[in-house]
Amino acid sequence: xxxxxxxxxxxxxxxxxxxxxxxxxxxxxxxxxxxxxxxxxxxxxxxxxxxxxxxxxxxxxxxxxxxxxxxxxxxxxxxxxxxxxxxxxxxxxxxxxxxxxxxxxxxxxxxxxxxxxxxxxxxxxxxxxxxxxxxxxxxxxxxxxxxxxxxxxxxxxxxxxxxxxxxxxxxxxxxxxxxxxxxxxxxxxxxxxxxxxxxxxxxxxxxxxxxxxxxxxxxxxxxxxxxxxxxxxxxxxxxxxxxxx
Amino acid sequence: xxxxxxxxxxxxxxxxxxxxxxxxxxxxxxxxxxxxxxxxxxxxxxxxxxxxxxxxxxxxxxxxxxxxxxxxxxxxxxxxxxxxxxxxxxxxxxxxxxxxxxxxxxxxxxxxxxxxxxxxxxxxxxxxxxxxxxxxxxxxxxxxxxxxxxxxxxxxxxxxxxxxxxxxxxxxxxxxxxxxxxxxxxxxxxxxxxxxxxxxxxxxxxxxxxxxxxxxxxxxxxxxxxxxxxxxxxxxxxxxxxxxx
DNA sequence: CGAGGTCTTGAGCTAAATCAAGGTTAGTGG
DNA sequence: CCACTAACCTTGATTTAGCTCAAGACCTCG
Numbered sequence: 001x002x003x004x005x006x007x008x009x010x011x012x013x014x015x016x017x018x019x020x021x022x023x024x025x026x027x028x029x030x031x032x033x034x035x036x037x038x039x040x041x042x043x044x045x046x047x048x049x050x051x052x053x054x055x056x057x058x059x060x061x062x063x064x065x066x067x068x069x070x071x072x073x074x075x076x077x078x079x080x081x082x083x084x085x086x087x088x089x090x091x092x093x094x095x096x097x098x099x100x101x102x103x104x105x106x107x108x109x110x111x112x113x114x115x116x117x118x119x120x121x122x123x124x125x126x127x128x129x130x131x132x133x134x135x136x137x138x139x140x141x142x143x144x145x146x147x148x149x150x151x152x153x154x155x156x157x158x159x160x161x162x163x164x165x166x167x168x169x170x171x172x173x174x175x176x177x178x179x180x181x182x183x184x185x186x187x188x189x190x191x192x193x194x195x196x197x198x199x200x201x202x203x204x205x206x207x208x209x210x211x212x213x214x215x216x217x218x219x220x221x222x223x224x225x226x227x228x229x230x231x232x233x234x235x236x237x238x239x240x241x242x243x244x245x
Numbered sequence: 246x247x248x249x250x251x252x253x254x255x256x257x258x259x260x261x262x263x264x265x266x267x268x269x270x271x272x273x274x275x276x277x278x279x280x281x282x283x284x285x286x287x288x289x290x291x292x293x294x295x296x297x298x299x300x301x302x303x304x305x306x307x308x309x310x311x312x313x314x315x316x317x318x319x320x321x322x323x324x325x326x327x328x329x330x331x332x333x334x335x336x337x338x339x340x341x342x343x344x345x346x347x348x349x350x351x352x353x354x355x356x357x358x359x360x361x362x363x364x365x366x367x368x369x370x371x372x373x374x375x376x377x378x379x380x381x382x383x384x385x386x387x388x389x390x391x392x393x394x395x396x397x398x399x400x401x402x403x404x405x406x407x408x409x410x411x412x413x414x415x416x417x418x419x420x421x422x423x424x425x426x427x428x429x430x431x432x433x434x435x436x437x438x439x440x441x442x443x444x445x446x447x448x449x450x451x452x453x454x455x456x457x458x459x460x461x462x463x464x465x466x467x468x469x470x471x472x473x474x475x476x477x478x479x480x481x482x483x484x485x486x487x488x489x490x
Numbered sequence: 491c492g493a494g495g496t497c498t499t500g501a502g503c504t505a506a507a508t509c510a511a512g513g514t515t516a517g518t519g520g
Numbered sequence: 521c522c523a524c525t526a527a528c529c530t531t532g533a534t535t536t537a538g539c540t541c542a543a544g545a546c547c548t549c550g
Contacts, residue, residue: 080402082487088402103391108398131384138383139376145390146348152397153353157325157333159404160447164506194529202405204507209530226515226529242327409538439497452538454498471497471546 013056019044019120029096030070030120034140035130048121052113059100059111067121068100074117075191079199080109089200091151092192094178098144101127115191159202162242167201168211169240172221172229187230194226258301264289264365274341275315275365279385280375293366297358304345304356312366313345319362320436324444325354334445336396337437339423343389346372360436404447407487412446413456414485417466417474432475439471 021040027033032040049072052058058069061081069076076093090109093099099111100122122130131138154174158167172188181188190197198208215221220237222230231237266285272278277285294317297303303314306326314321321338335354338344344356345367367375376383399419403412417433426433435442443453460466465482467475476482 078398080398082402082406086402086406088398088405090398090401101391102395103388104395108395132380135377135380135383138380138387142383142387142390143348145387145394146346149390149394149397150347150349150353152394152401153323153325153333153335155401156335156397156404157327157331159401160333160444161327161331193527199405205529206508206531207506210506213530438495449539450497451499451540455538458498 013053014058015051017049017051017118019047019049024072024120026070026072026096030072031098031137031140031144032070032120034136035134039130039134043120046123046126050119050121052117052119054113054115056113056117057110058113058119059107061107061110063107064105065100065102065107065124067123068098068127069111069119069121071095071097071099072118072120075114076117076119077112077114077192077196077200078109079112087199088202089192089196091148091155092175092178092196092200094180098141101141101145114196164201164203164207164211165214166240166242167203168197168208168215169220169237170242171197171201172231173237173241176231186232187224187228190227190229258298259303260296262294262296262363264292264294269317269365271315271317271341275317276343276382276385276389277315277365279381280379284375284379291368291371295364295366297362297364299358299360301358301362302355303358303364304352306352306355308352309350310345310347310352310369312368313343313372314356314364314366316340316342316344317363317365320359321362321364322357322359322437322441322445323354324357332444333447334437334441336393336400337420337423337441337445339425343386346386346390359441409446409448409452409456410459411485411487412448413442413453413460414465414482415487416442416446417476418482418486421476431477432469432473435472435474 021027021032021044024030024032032043035043050058050069052074058076059065059067061079071093072095074095076097076099078090078093078099080088080090092114093111102108131141154170158170162170175190176188179188192200194205194208198205201208203211212221212223215237216223218236220231220233220240222232224230266272266277266289269275269277277288280288295303295314297319303321304310304312306324316338317340319340321342321344323335323338323344325333325335337359338356347353376386399415403415407415420435421433424433437445439450439453443450446453448456457466457468460482461468463481465476465478465485467477469475
């Protein structure tokens with residue numbers, strides 16, 4: 001259940017690189033979009049960007065919160081772990097997502113890169129300043145928090161009441177939406193491993209794997225390789241995933 | 246699993262009463278505390294207060310969102326229900342809690358009174374106006390949203406990975422904190438029924454009941470009656486409830 | 491006083507966890 | 521470049537925790 005890969009690559013997993021907002025790939029998606037243009041430019045002086053290797057740790061559960069992050073590339077996972085190694089992947093963060101905002105002084109989950117990723121780093125005091133100066137920025141943060149809360153409530157229903165098949169179907173559709181896969185594109189990547197999916201859906205790797213095979217046997221999906229799913233029968237998938245609208 | 250009591254009392258379950266902010270019991274707890282005094286007074290002209298019978302429905306899943314509520318007395322439950330009647334009680338709202346803020350146009354869960362309750366009603370457009378005019382108000386809402394999000398993540402771990410005993414222990418301690426029971430007071434009320442607890446913890450009524458009895462047999466709690474718990478061994482309870490700090 | 495609701499307890503069943511093992515892929519070092 | 525190792529994924533066999541079904545006790549309310 002614990003991640004040996006994490007322990008392995010401890011050094012040189014995070015590289016600071018200069019910020020270049022003008023060429024930012026998620027300029028419109030990110031929270032920065034609610035800041036005035038000149039302010040965004042001044043960010044470049046105070047904020048920085050960071051490149052993460054796969055499985056690099058951006059923040060660790062229990063450490064004091066100092067920064068928040070805007071994901072610009074790759075994928076992160078937010079992980080809550082119990083002393084006995086029971087794990088819950090609280091969510092995955094895709095480009096455009098803002099993570100790390102909290103009202104408690106210490107991180108309640110660690111933030112790790114699922115694949116090589118890139119984030120913009122906001123110091124919390126800078127963030128506080130931005131929030132005070134730009135109501136539109138604060139407004140955006142609240143808007144996002146509300147959406148995340150709705151999502152979390154969905155997850156709660158999923159974890160409490162859905163069968164493994166229903167959980168997996170919901171997960172696939174939700175991830176697809178989150179990754180903004182075009183509707184006419186049947187295939188999507190699964191950047192995270194089966195273990196992460198299991199710990200996200202409250203199942204074991206074995207049941208996740210079995211559920212994948214069952215979906216495949218039923219002709220609902222195809223699995224060109226373990227990291228890619230092709231949706232063959234979306235109606236059937238949507239039927240299973242009663243949670244998502 | 247569905248609630249027959251709900252269907253029973255359909256008429257005259259909600260009574261509008263005049264607002265009296267000066268004598269509000271939760272004046273310091275509620276979101277209103279972040280508004281300037283004169284503004285609070287003007288609320289009385291635009292907002293209203295509502296009394297709810299037990300099991301009254303304040304909002305129904307699927308209906309358009311028009312209002313938000315500040316709980317001033319009693320207890321509410323937020324319920325997400327699937328077509329086949331599987332239920333998830335997403336949370337309980339105690340006095341001081343603000344509920345109903347969302348970024349989607351339609352309610353994703355219904356809001357019901359657990360016991361006779363009272364709420365202040367905010368029309369959403371009034372709320373938007375207040376948020377625009379008072380940054381401190383918006384700030385408070387974001388703060389609360391972040392806390393709720395943290396709580397929701399706790400619940401996700403609970404639902405995904407904890408045993409029934411651990412879930413119940415966590416629930417009791419969390420509820421106790423939420424209801425602000427004094428530390429020297431060993432007994433606490435359980436306003437909600439076993440069914441609500443079950444649907445909150447992702448269990449069946451039977452397992453909830455059995456878990457209560459086991460905790461009693463182990464001398465961790467006493468149950469003077471089904472609606473009251475006395476905490477006898479808090480250390481043991483905290484040990485079980487690894488989730489909460 | 492009866493009826494419906496809620497809580498508790500028992501017995502049996504089943505879905506998912508656990509245990510176990512083999513196959514594939516990726517990364518490492520010789 | 522290839523062998524070796526370690527993850528990772530899949531599949532099968534077995535166990536078990538919690539669900540389902542069933543029934544009785546208690547309590548409230550009409």
